[in-house]
Amino acid sequence: MNKQPATARKLGLLSCHDCHLLVDQPHPQAHSSCPRCGAPLHLRKPNSLHRTWALVCAAIILYIPANVLPITITSALGTRQADTILSGVIYFMKSGSWEIAAVIFIASVFVPFAKLVILICILLSVHFRSAWRPKDRTVLYRITEMVGRWSMVDIYVVTILVALVKLGAIATIEAGPAAVYFAAVVVITMFAAESFDPRLIWDVIEEDV
């Protein structure tokens, strides 16, 4: 079968990561920079698979304390109450504001989890040189890259609550240890999505044809 699409790599060209200028592929050892914007040139993002795997593993480990430990500690009139992310969601559901419960659940529980699952699936598919629906996998990657930022919403809620609720003896809210772990999960998964190069999905298919 001679059905090869014309890609930049195939024609010995390389697209600058920053300004998308097409330039000749330099020698493998040369560290050259883009003539138009000065960015370092790479055919693909360097060490993409290794970096993404490492960051995904780190995020999985941190995901556990982020969900088990309390994210806020509320002290009101002598009583202390520690809330985890999920207990916060349940509190909102019970108190009738299910919209807020949905926002927090989607942003803090579902999105980070789905993001990790999708990244692992894409990584495995590249690893096993899968030719299965590359376009859909690319779209899935683009979505993962786009929605990750919204997980930060819980961190901001905690920040605002901490700033606003410090009414002396009546009530205070403190950030719990999970806030740090959760922020780390969000930041690390964002880096993981950024370090993956979606062109690898297509590369393995072209190499196998």
Next chain:
Amino acid sequence: MAFFPILQILCSTAEDRRPLPLPDDKAAAASGGTGRQIVVACPDCDLLNRLPEGVDANLVCARCGAVLRKHRTNSIDRSLALTLAALILFIVSNSFPFLAMKSGGFIQETTLLTGVHELWKQELYGLSSLVLLTCVLVPLAQITGLLYILAPLRWDAGPAPQAVRVFRLVQDVAPWGMMEVFMLGILVALVKLGKMATIIPGISVFSFGVLIFVMAAAFATLDPPLLWDRLDLRR
């Protein structure tokens, strides 16, 4: 015609069965020898796509559907105007209290930076820096960076010194500017506290709300291919 082989490749579809001719001077061919780039590689799947002839045409990758070119009318003027508006709103948002909480006799006011300060006092330095970075420093860098790039271009001066580096920085930090996420956080916090106490939204909440849309519009009117062309280091 040096770029003829590439034209041939691109006129044929991805499913074409002919073997690919490999031109000698590929990079020169890619720019058509005239400096105007005629093909572009998709950043998501590496497929070469031919740029449309007209200036007001859009281009979507034939293989994976990524948006490669989107036409923007009067891009530099519009982005500059919107970025200036964003700068004013940004200053307002950071100068006035954004929420006040009234409970019994207490009134507690907070500005954007109070939360950062409170987290710092609780010794959560990383978290505090993260919030400061994503809600204050990155948006500020984006706004000032864009002004620095766009203003000289608007008045036909040459590109500002290091403008290329600044634009790369503006693009690289973009995922870390999270003002719209912060706004959602404000809304959630409002509902959460609404039952405990009276919350009075301040001037900042409104200016912040507008700022998000103005920033989004400034980036939506921005035309990166045009800017890279104007800022080209080789000129």
